[in-house]
Amino acid sequence: MKKFLKQYFSIINYSIMGIVFGYAFFYLFINMYHYQDIRRVYNTTVKDEMLVKKVDSRLKLIENNINSFDVNKYHGQLDASRLNLVSANLKTCIKYYNNSTYNDLKKKKSISIIDVYNLREAYENEVLNGCIVKNLYWVSAIEKTDFTSLKSNAVLLSYYFKDILATTNYLKKDLLNNTSYSFSTEIFSKEIKNASKEGFYEVMNAYNSSLNIVEYISNWLKDEAEAGVLND
């Protein structure tokens, strides 16, 4: 009986050790796999990317629009000092768009998940908070101003602002979730979504679409400036 119990416990014990061994083995290797998986980079020359070129050319266009306004030459119907303020707001915006993270990324030839995260953070902190909220959000409350041509689009603009402020929220959650992982990581990365590649395009698309409003206001400023100079 004693021998039987001893053998019985021995079997149970080796079963427990087997389970622990298997689980630890699985855990260790899935961790190693995940360690490697999140280091996957997207190889591309960033400055040659279509979206980057597009954003850069639009920034140049906006800069030219801003430079077309000269407060000393303006003699239009609107208050010149207020237009000058708009011009200053747009100039500040350009600085925020040309932030150091974006400029550093343009020098790179491969994009890691950290680059995407930093670019998204720069988009939120510099572009959305610095440019859109601090310098341009007043456009969505245009009823209080005398800028009539902007006023007609105020409601649409306010929707647009709300939209671009929430564009990359999902991406942020997605990126921060890369601590968790599952069996589907390999298939997910290859077939559905590669976080480094797709994340980069998502943020650059957000950069590009947020430029619509800056470009729209800069075009309006340019038109006003030209009309003001003609009136003179």
Add this chain to the structure above:
Amino acid sequence: MTKIINVFLLVMKVIFLLISFVITFNIVLRMYDRLDKNYIESISVFLPYFSLFLVFAINLVFKQSQVNNCLFYNVTCCLVLCMLIFCGYRAMYDEYMLLYIRLGNYHINFNYYADMIAPLQVMLYLLTFSNFILMFTGKKEAQKVIAKKID
């Protein structure tokens, strides 16, 4: 050959246990500091380490060959402790897990380690339990019989 591997694993598992304890101690104390929790409550996290250390000490002091020479047990212990060290290393240094950057000042990915703690504790308790059973059911090393040739 098996004996040499067993001796090697025996030494390694004690070293791994100490390293993994130091890593866990560091992470858990910082985690409690961040959450402003009472450090006394963290004792439950270290209990499996203490219990495993205790049985290792008993194995070594009483020279329990049924445990010390069990290759499968030694390999499993080393594997589990390796995993603990690897998880600790990732929590402290793997900045590609973006929560590491997000959590900022502490430079530890607490969320990742908090996910790991529960299964790791269970594994350490199971190793302690296995060690106990091995003490009573494992085969002891056969005593060497020295035959003297009688002239």
